[in-house]
Amino acid sequence: MHGTSGLLGRESEQRRVAEVIGSARNGHGSALLILGEPGVGKTTLLTATTPGAGMQVLRLGGYESESSMPYAAVERLTGLLREHLAEIPERQRLSLRVASGVADGPPPDRFLVGLGVLSLLAAASTGPGLACAVDDAHLLDPESLEAFAFVARRLGAERVALTFAGRPELGLETVLRGVPVLRLAGLAPEPAATLLNRSPAGPFTPTAAAAIIRATDGNPLALVDLAADPLLRELTDLGLGPEPVPVGQHLEAHYLRRVMHLPGESQRWLLLAAADSTGNHELLEVASDTLAIDPARRDDAETAGLVHLEPVVGFRHPLVRSAVYGSSSRAERRRVHGALAAAATKLGLLESEAWHASRATIGTDEVVAERLVRASDLAAQRGGSSSRASILARAAELTPAGPVRGERLVGAAEAALESGAADVAGRLLSDVRDADLDRVTRGRAILVRSAVALFVADPDGVRASTADHLRAADEFHGLDVEREQRALVQAFERCSSADRLLVGVDVPTLGRRIAAGAEPPGPASVILRGVAALVLEPYGRAIRPVREAFDAILDLPDRQMLHMGTLIAALGAFLWDDTGRRAGLERAMRAARDTGALQALDTLLWVGALSELMGGTVTRARSYDATVREVRRAMGYDGENVVNAAVMAWTGSPEAGVDALGKGAGAAGWGGVEATTTAALAVRNLAERRYGAAFERLHPLVEAPFLQVTPLHYADYAEAAVRSGHLSDAARAAGALHARARANGSAWCRGLAERALALTGTDDSEHHYAASIDALTTTGAVVELARSHLVYGEWLRRARRRREAALQLRLAMEHATRSGASVFQDRIRAELVAAGGSASLPGPASGHDLTTQERAIATMAAAGRTNAEIAARMFLSPNTIDYHLRKVFQKLGITSRRQLSENLGPIDP
Numbered sequence: 080m081h082g083t084s085g086l087l088g089r090e091s092e093q094r095r096v097a098e099v100i101g102s103a104r105n106g107h108g109s110a111l112l113i114l115g116e117p118g119v120g121k122t123t124l125l126t127a128t129t130p131g132a133g134m135q136v137l138r139l140g141g142y143e144s145e146s147s148m149p150y151a152a153v154e155r156l157t158g159l160l161r162e163h164l165a166e167i168p169e170r171q172r173l174s175l176r177v178a179s180g181v182a183d184g185p186p187p188d189r190f191l192v193g194l195g196v197l198s199l200l201a202a203a204s205t206g207p208g209l210a211c212a213v214d215d216a217h218l219l220d221p222e223s224l225e226a227f228a229f230v231a232r233r234l235g236a237e238r239v240a241l242t243f244a245g246r247p248e249l250g251l252e253t254v255l256r257g258v259p260v261l262r263l264a265g266l267a268p269e270p271a272a273t274l275l276n277r278s279p280a281g282p283f284t285p286t287a288a289a290a291i292i293r294a295t296d297g298n299p300l301a302l303v304d305l306a307a308d309p310l311l312r313e314l315t316d317l318g319l320g321p322e323p324v325p326v327g328q329h330l331e332a333h334y335l336r337r338v339m340h341l342p343g344e345s346q347r348w349l350l351l352a353a354a355d356s357t358g359n360h361e362l363l364e365v366a367s368d369t370l371a372i373d374p375a376r377r378d379d380a381e382t383a384g385l386v387h388l389e390p391v392v393g394f395r396h397p398l399v400r401s402a403v404y405g406s407s408s409r410a411e412r413r414r415v416h417g418a419l420a421a422a423a424t425k426l427g428l429l430e431s432e433a434w435h436a437s438r439a440t441i442g443t444d445e446v447v448a449e450r451l452v453r454a455s456d457l458a459a460q461r462g463g464s465s466s467r468a469s470i471l472a473r474a475a476e477l478t479p480a481g482p483v484r485g486e487r488l489v490g491a492a493e494a495a496l497e498s499g500a501a502d503v504a505g506r507l508l509s510d511v512r513d514a515d516l517d518r519v520t521r522g523r524a525i526l527v528r529s530a531v532a533l534f535v536a537d538p539d540g541v542r543a544s545t546a547d548h549l550r551a552a553d554e555f556h557g558l559d560v561e562r563e564q565r566a567l568v569q570a571f572e573r574c575s576s577a578d579r580l581l582v583g584v585d586v587p588t589l590g591r592r593i594a595a596g597a598e599p600p601g602p603a604s605v606i607l608r609g610v611a612a613l614v615l616e617p618y619g620r621a622i623r624p625v626r627e628a629f630d631a632i633l634d635l636p637d638r639q640m641l642h643m644g645t646l647i648a649a650l651g652a653f654l655w656d657d658t659g660r661r662a663g664l665e666r667a668m669r670a671a672r673d674t675g676a677l678q679a680l681d682t683l684l685w686v687g688a689l690s691e692l693m694g695g696t697v698t699r700a701r702s703y704d705a706t707v708r709e710v711r712r713a714m715g716y717d718g719e720n721v722v723n724a725a726v727m728a729w730t731g732s733p734e735a736g737v738d739a740l741g742k743g744a745g746a747a748g749w750g751g752v753e754a755t756t757t758a759a760l761a762v763r764n765l766a767e768r769r770y771g772a773a774f775e776r777l778h779p780l781v782e783a784p785f786l787q788v789t790p791l792h793y794a795d796y797a798e799a800a801v802r803s804g805h806l807s808d809a810a811r812a813a814g815a816l817h818a819r820a821r822a823n824g825s826a827w828c829r830g831l832a833e834r835a836l837a838l839t840g841t842d843d844s845e846h847h848y849a850a851s852i853d854a855l856t857t858t859g860a861v862v863e864l865a866r867s868h869l870v871y872g873e874w875l876r877r878a879r880r881r882r883e884a885a886l887q888l889r890l891a892m893e894h895a896t897r898s899g900a901s902v903f904q905d906r907i908r909a910e911l912v913a914a915g916g917s918a919s920l921p922g923p924a925s926g927h928d929l930t931t932q933e934r935a936i937a938t939m940a941a942a943g944r945t946n947a948e949i950a951a952r953m954f955l956s957p958n959t960i961d962y963h964l965r966k967v968f969q970k971l972g973i974t975s976r977r978q979l980s981e982n983l984g985p986i987d988p
Contacts, residue, residue, distance in 0.1 A: 092261065092263065095111070095261050096111065096113070096242065096261070099111045099240050099242060100134070100210055100240045102240070103134075103204075103208045103209070103210065103237070103238050103239050103240035104134065104207055104208050104238060105238075106236055106237075106238055106962075107235075107236065108204075108234030108235055108236065108237035108238070108239040108240070108241075108959075109234060109239075109240055109241075110230075110231035110232075110234055110240070110241040110242070110243075110258050110259070111240075111241075111242050111243070111258070111259055111260075111261055112216070112242075112243045112245070112251070112252070112255050112258045112259065112260045112261070113242065113243065113244045113245075113260075113261045113263060114245060114246070114247045114251070114252070114260055114261070114262050114263065115244075115246070115247075115262065115263030134206075134207040134208050134209070134210055135203070135204075135206075135207075135208070135209045135210070136209075136210045136211075136212065137156065137159055137160075137209065137210070137211045137212070138211075138212050138213075138214065139152055139155060139156060139211070139212070139213045139214070140213070140214045140215050140218075140391075141213070141214070141215040141216055141217065141218030141219035141220075141224075141245075142215070142218055142356050142357040142358065143218050143356040143357075145218075145219075145220050145357055146218060146219070146220050146221070146466075146469075147220065147430065147434060147454075147458070147466045147469050147470050147473075148220055148430040148431075148458075148463075148466060149178070149220055149221075149222040149223075149458045149461045149462065149463020149465070149466040149467070150178040150179060150180075150192065150220065150222045150223055150226070150461055150462070150463060151219075151220045151223060152213075152219050152220060152223035152224075152227070153175065153178055153179065153192065153196060153222070153223045153226050153227075154178070154179035154180065156196065156199075156211075157175050157176075157179050157199065160199050160200070160202075160203045163199055163202040163203045164199065166198075166202040167195060167198040167199055167202055168198065168947060168951060170191070170673060170674075170951075171191065171194055171195035171198050171199075171951075172195065173187075174187035174188075174191045174192050174194075174195045174462075174675070175192060175195040175196070175199065177460075177461060177462065178192045178195075178222070178461050178462055178463075179461070180457070180460075180461055183460075185638070186459060186460060186461065186462040187461075187462040187674075187675065188462065188674050188675040188676045188677070189222060189225050189226060189229075189462060189464070189498070189675070190229055190675040190676070190677045190713065190714070190954070191674055191675020191676075192222070192226045192462065192675070193225065193226040193227075193228075193229025193230055193233075193675070194229070194233075194675055194951070194954055196226050196227065196229075196230050197229070197230045197233055197234070197237075197955075197956050198950075198956055198957075200230065200237065200239045200241075201237040201239065201956040201957070201958050204237050204238040204239045205238075206238075207238070208238030208239065208240070209238060209239050209240070210239075210240045210242070211239065211240070211241050211242070212242050212244070213227060213241070213242065213243045213244065214244045214245075215244070215245060215246075216243040216244060216245035216251060216255075217245040217246050217248055217251045218245075218356075220463075220465075220466060221254075221465035221466065221498070222461075222462070222463045222464075222465055222466060224251075224254050224255075225254060225465075227241065227243070228254050228255045228256075228257075228258065228715060229713065229714075229715075231243075231255065231257070231258045232257045232258065232712060232713060232715060233713060233954060233955055233956075233959075234959075235955055235956065235958065235959030235962060235963075236956075236958045236959045236961065236962030236963075237956055237958045237959065243255065243258070247262075254715070255715075256715045256716075257712065257715055268289070268292055271292045271302060272285075272288050272289075272292060274302045275288055275291060275292065275302045276288065331398045331401060331402045331405075332402070334385070334395075334396065334398055334399045334402045335402040335403075335406055337383055337384075337385060338383075338385065338399075338402065338403055338406075340383070341379055341380065341383060342376070342379065344372055344373060344376050345376040345379040345380055346403075347370065347372055347376075347415075348363075348367060348372050348374075348376040348377055348379075348380065349380050349385065349386070349403045350403055350404065350407050350411060350412075350415055351363060351366055351367060351370065351372065351415045351418070351419070352377070352380075352386065352392050352394075352403075353394070353400045353403040353404040354404065354412060354415045354416055354419060354435075354438075355419055355435075356400070357391070357431070358391030358392035358393055359391065359392075360388075360391065360392065361426060362419065362422050362423060362426060362428065362431070363377075363392060363422075365421075365422035365425055365426065366415070366418040366419045366421070366422040369418040369421055369422060370414070370415070370418050377392070385399050386399075412438070413438070413439045413440075413441070414439075416435045416436070416438040416439035417435070417436070417439035419431070419435040420432050420433075420435035420436040420439055423435060429453070429454060429457060430454050430457065430458075432450065432454075433447075433450045433451045433453070433454035433470070434454075436450055436451075437450075437451055437473050437474075437477060440477055443477050443478060443479045444477050445477070445478060445479070445483075447477055448474040448475075448477040448478045448487075449474075451470050451471070451473055451474035451477070452470075452471065452474050452487065454470050455467045455470040455471045455474065455490075455494075458470060459494070464494045464495070464497040464498035465494070465495070465498040465500065467490075467491075467494040468491045468492075468494035468495035468498060468500070468503065468504075468507075469491075470491075471487050471488075471490050471491035471494060472487075472488070472491040472507060474487050474491075475487040475488045475491060480515070481515060482515060482516060482517050482520065484515075485511050485512070485515045485516045485520060485524075486516070486517070486520045488507050488508065488510065488511050489507075489508070489511060489516070489520050489523050489524045489527065491507050492504040492505075492507040492508050492511075492524070492527045493523065493527055495507060496527055496530055496531070496534075499678070501530070501531045501534035501535065502531075502535075504527055504530075504531055505528075505531045505535075508524060508527060508528060508531075511524060518554045518555070518558060519554065519555060519558050519559050519562065521554050522550075522551040522552070522553075522554030522555045522559075522562065522566070523551070523562075525547055525548075525550055525551040525554065526547070526548065526551045526566065526569075528540075528547070529543075529544045529547040529548065529551075529573075532544065533573075536747050536748075537748075538746065538747050538748040539582075539748070540748070541576065541577060541580075541747065541748025541749060542577050542580050542581060542582040542583075542748045542750075543582050543583045544573035544576070544577065545570050545571075545573040545574045545577060545581055545583065545584055545589060546582065546583025546584040547573075547583075548566045548567070548569050548570035548573055549566075549567075549570050549584055549589065549592050551566045552566040552567050552570065552592065552596060556596075560598075560599065561603075563596055564596055564603040564604070564607060565603075567592065567593045567596045567607055567610075568603075568606065568607070568610070568646065570589060570592075570593070571589065571593060571610050571614075571645075571646070571649075572645040572646070574586065574589055574786075575645055575649060575751055575786070575788075576749060576750070576751050576752075577748060577749070577750050577751065578749075578750030578751040578753070578754050578785055578788075579750050579754070579783060579785055580745065580748055580749075580750035581750070586614060586785075586786070587614070587615065589614060590610075590611050590613075590614030590615040591611070591615065593607050593610050593611040593614065594607070594608065594611035594615065597611065602631045602634070602635065605627055605628055605631040606628045606631050606632060606646070607628075608624050608627075608628065609624045609625045609626075609627055609628020609629065609631075609650065610625075610628060610646070610650075611624075612624040612625055612628075613625050613649070613650065613653050613786065613787060614786065618818075618819055618822055619822045621653075622654065622822055622823055625650055625653050625654060626654060628646075628650055629647075629650040629651065629654060629656070629659065629663075632646055632647060632650070632663065633647075633659070633662075633663050633666075637666070637667075637669075637670035637673070637674075638670065638674065640663075640666065640667050640670055641667045641668075641670040641671040641674070641676055641679045641680075641683070642679055643663075643667060644664060644667055644679075644682055644683040644686040644687075645682075645686060647660060647663040647664055647667060647686075648660060648664065648686045648687075648689070648690045649786070649787055650787075651663065651690070652690070652693070652694070652787045652788070652791060653786075653787035654823055654825065655694075655819070655820075655823050655825035655827050655828035656825060656827075657694040657695065657825075657827045657858050657859050657860055658858070658859060660690060660694070661690070661691075661695065661859060664683060664686065664687045664690065665687075667679075667683050668680060668683045668684065668687065669952075671683055672951065672952050672954075673951065675954075677710050677713060677714050677954070678714070680710055681707060681710050681711065681714075684703045684704075684706050684707045684710065685703075685707060685723065687699075687700075687703045688700040688701075688703035688704045688707070688723055688725075688726055689723075689725055689755055691703065692725055692726065692729060692755075692759060693758075693791045694791070694827055694858075694859070694860045694863070695859055695860060695861070695862070696859070696861045696862055696897075696898035696899055696900075697726075697729050697730065697862060697898055697899035697900050697901075697902075698897075698898055698899030699899075700726055700729070700899075701726060701730065701899060702931075702935065704721070704723050704726045705931045705935075706935070707721050707723070708721045709932065709953070709954075710954075713954050722740060724737050724740040724741050724744065724752065724755075724756040724759070725752075725755045725756050725758075725759040726759075727740070728756060728759035728760045728762070728763050729759055729762070729763065729900070729902055730901070730902070731901070731902065734760060734763070737756060737759075737760060738756070738760060740756065741753045741756030741757055741760070744756065751788075754780060754785070754788065757776050757777075757780065758776070758777065758780060758791075758792055758795070760776055761773040761776040761777045761792075761795060761799065762795055762902075763902055764776065764799075765795060765798055765799060766902040766903045766905075766906055767902075767905075767906070768802075768906060770798075770799050770802035770803040771799075771803045773795070773798075773799035773803075774796070774799040774800055774803045774805060774808075777792055777795060777796045777799055778796075778808075780792055781793070781796050781808075781812065790815070790816065790819060793812040793813070793815060793816040793831070793835065794812075794816060794831035794832070794834055794835045794863075796808070796809075796812045797809040797812040797813045797816070797835035797838055797839065798834075798835070798838055798870070800812065801838045801839060801840070806839070806840075809835070809838065809839050810839050812835060813832065813835035813836045813838070813839050816828065816831060816832040816835050817832040817833075817835070817836060819832070820832040820833075826854040826855070826857045826858050827854075827855070827858045827860050827863070829850075829851075829854040830850075830851045830852075830853075830854035830855035830858065830860070830863060830864075830867065831851070831855075831863060832851075833847045833848070833850040833851035833854060834847070834848070834851040834863075834866070834867050834870060837851065837870070837871075837874070838870060844874060845874070848867065848870070848871040848874060849871075851867040851871075852864065852867050852868060852871065855867055861894055861897060861898035862894075862895070862898045862900045864894050865890075865891050865892075865893075865894035865895040865898060865900055865903065866891070866900075866903065868887045868888070868890045868891035868894060869887075869888065869891040869895075869903065869906065869907055869910070871887045872884045872885070872886075872887030872888035872890075872891055872907075872910055872914070873910055875887060875914075876888075876910060876913060876914045881914045881915050881916075884910070884914040884916075885911060885914045885915065885916035888907055888910050888911045888914060888916060889911070889916065891903075891907050892904065892907045892908075892911070895907060928970060929967060929970060932953075932963065933963050933966060933967050933970075934983070935953070936949055936953065936960055936963045936964060936967065937964070937967045937979055937983055938983065939952065940964055940967075940976050940979055941976065941979035941980045941983060946960045946961055946964070964976075967979075971983075
């Protein structure tokens with residue numbers, strides 16, 4: 080690689096790679112993406128700067144023909160580190176085995192596979208550590224690339240350096256977002272000219288040299304090869320005119336001329352190698368035998384400097400491969416692909432067989448298309464959604480027009496959507512005519528289009544999503560009960576998202592259609608009957624079926640329950656069951672963590688944060704919100720851009736900005752987000768004693784009630800109405816809430832109802848205040864308990880019972896602090912001063928300087944969880960958990976886990 084010597088002389092680039100390796104040797108895992116065009120020495124740079132001294136080095140490469148074989152690179156990595164598989168958690172080990180196709184089991188989530196790879200690398204990184212270099216990363220199969228990207232973002236206290244080298248194409252940077260990038264350009268003009276003029280034929284003119292260097296961007300390999308090409312010197316006006324120098328085209332022609340100097344049989348072997356790209360010697364040897372090509376012809380290609388044969392067959396430059404493949408006739412290409420397909424069949428390489436067979440086909444061929452469908456099924460069994468999408472798309476191309484082709488395109492779109500590629504799903508459906516589809520496939524297409532609209536935040540699509548799901552359910556009716564019922568559940572969930580902005584269907588119609596789908600007997604029907612009752616029935620009559628539905632959800636297997644977050648929150652709120660709602664959401668979150676379903680976990684955490692603001696603690700809501708950021712970062716998104724406006728309202732963000740965020744969500748069709756933001760700002764107005772503003776915010780929400788959500792605002796509305804002079808409105812809200820409390824028997828609901836009745840100024844206000852506190856003391860609604868103590872203390876102070884008032888206000892301050900409801904502290908403090916008490920806040924909890932991540936880890940450790948258990952929940956390695964715990968111990972000045980609980984300060988109840 081003498082052509083890259085000038086590049087490797089750039090100390091800054093060598094130093095950057097060395098820093099990554101050195102960081103890993105010191106116990107701080109690090110990753111780097113090296114981007115550059117072919118020939119700039121990406122892999123050579125890695126090789127030259129990888130230190131020895133016992134550090135284990137693993138090398139992996141990407142291959143085009145493996146690009147539709149899910150987890151092909153992960154399978155190779157797992158094989159290299161198989162002796163460490165027993166050291167990682169069983170669930171992760173099974174995910175790697177299923178993804179590699181060597182074990183049966185449920186298709187693993189891609190993020191669980193990523194966690195398994197992280198644990199495997201961590202287990203192997205003993206002693207000086209482990210350097211894993213991935214070359215041609217742009218050619219990796221998408222599932223492996225996603226898994227490696229996950230690892231790169233989650234490296235912590237592991238002795239692992241993960242370096243990628245690739246070309247800036249095919250969305251490589253997008254998948255590896257969050258990984259630092261080192262961009263390699265070509266040589267600077269002076270060393271580039273030196274390299275170019277090294278040719279025995281003599282130097283180029285300065286003008287021609289400058290033109291070639293500009294056109295190649297100083298690419299060392301291009302310069303070396305072009306320097307020896309006499310034809311380039313015949314371009315006498317090179318660099319004199321405004322036209323660009325045709326170096327790319329000329330370099331490809333240069334390589335083609337070198338190919339043409341080889342014997343015909345050697346050229347045919349090169350075409351065979353160009354058509355495969357995996358470099359698999361055995362596959363090429365069997366295919367060569369089919370075509371009657373002497374395998375020794377590969378030596379001619381190597382001697383000519385066009386390929387290298389170790390460890391696998393690879394081309395000197397991508398333009399060599401494109402020159403060989405592009406110059407051949409279509410008939411020749413089909414012939415070699417046919418030979419490769421036959422060879423793959425003999426070797427049992429089913430995915431390769433299907434891939435090559437599809438490229439050996441002219442027009443449509445249902446036999447080959449069916450082979451691809453079988454390959455896509457294998458991809459699905461391994462959790463390869465991206466690969467399944469691309470294979471099914473190719474199968475559709477080979478399928479004659481009609482329902483079967485449409486079904487395969489829809490299946491490809493579903494797989495693309497599952498992998499997170501909503502834009503690809505939309506493109507796949509753009510050529511599908513609904514009239515060509517059978518009813519079930521048409522319903523599936525409707526659901527994919529609706530999901531794409533949600534993904535791209537199309538306002539019309541968000542508002543119409545409920546109606547779209549009902550249309551899909553109608554298509555499934557009588558043909559696919561499971562799909563119909565799932566679409567009806569999702570219709571209710573989409574209704575909750577759009578809230579009062581729903582279009583295309585009204586809420587009663589939705590309820591009636593859900594009720595009609597509650598057949599045959601089974602858990603899904605029980606759930607649908609409960610949801611229909613929530614929508615259609617008077618409150619007292621709806622409680623029993625809703626309770627049965629809620630219990631049916633809690634009885635579901637974990638893999639089903641983790642997708643039920645919205646229903647758990649909705650039914651739990653309708654029943655005012657704060658304990659059951661929290662337990663259900665926590666179990667669903669645990670299931671999502673255990674299976675690596677980060678997208679489901681993201682939704683559950685979001686729903687959980689909003690639920691905690693209405694019947695829980697702000698501390699837990701903030702914890703969920705912070706975890707959403709961590710999950711987004713793990714998935715490769717910018718966690719800092721996560722915005723939960725309702726949480727922001729409770730935690731002191733500028734009111735105007737929060738209000739704008741809520742209105743912006745409404746403009747995008749997310750009426751539920753706008754409503755929850757408005758309600759949260761109203762509570763903040765109450766905390767600031769701006770009662771009129773609170774009433775103005777809540778009045779429209781109460782006057783236009785929406786399902787189970789509006790009654791959650793009755794207590795706030797009653798307080799705002801009383802304090803702003805709207806006594807009749809307050810009385811109506813208090814009465815409605817009290818009626819619900821009698822019907823549902825919930826301590827949470829009763830506590831709020833008693834407080835609302837006390838605020839309306841009945842003859843027995845003190846009894847209602849005391850009853851409110853007694854009820855809420857038995858719940859997890861600690862913020863509401865603090866608020867009941869607050870309003871009781873205010874009432875006592877106005878009754879000139881200052882000592883009793885101060886006691887209640889101190890309890891209010893304690894519970895507000897414990898639950899994170901700092902927004903109420905100024906109001907409590909002012910009342911304490913007026914009551915003659917101390918206005919000082921509780922002292923800071925020990926450990927207050929812990930980061931969010933450190934506190935979460937410390938809390939789980941204090942609860943008795945092992946490092947491995949915490950690592951699985953946090954999507955980190957046990958090494959990283961141990962590192963953070965040591966930092967926690969140092970900050971708290973302790974030496975054991977037993978001391979954590981007493982030093983953490985108030986822990987969220």
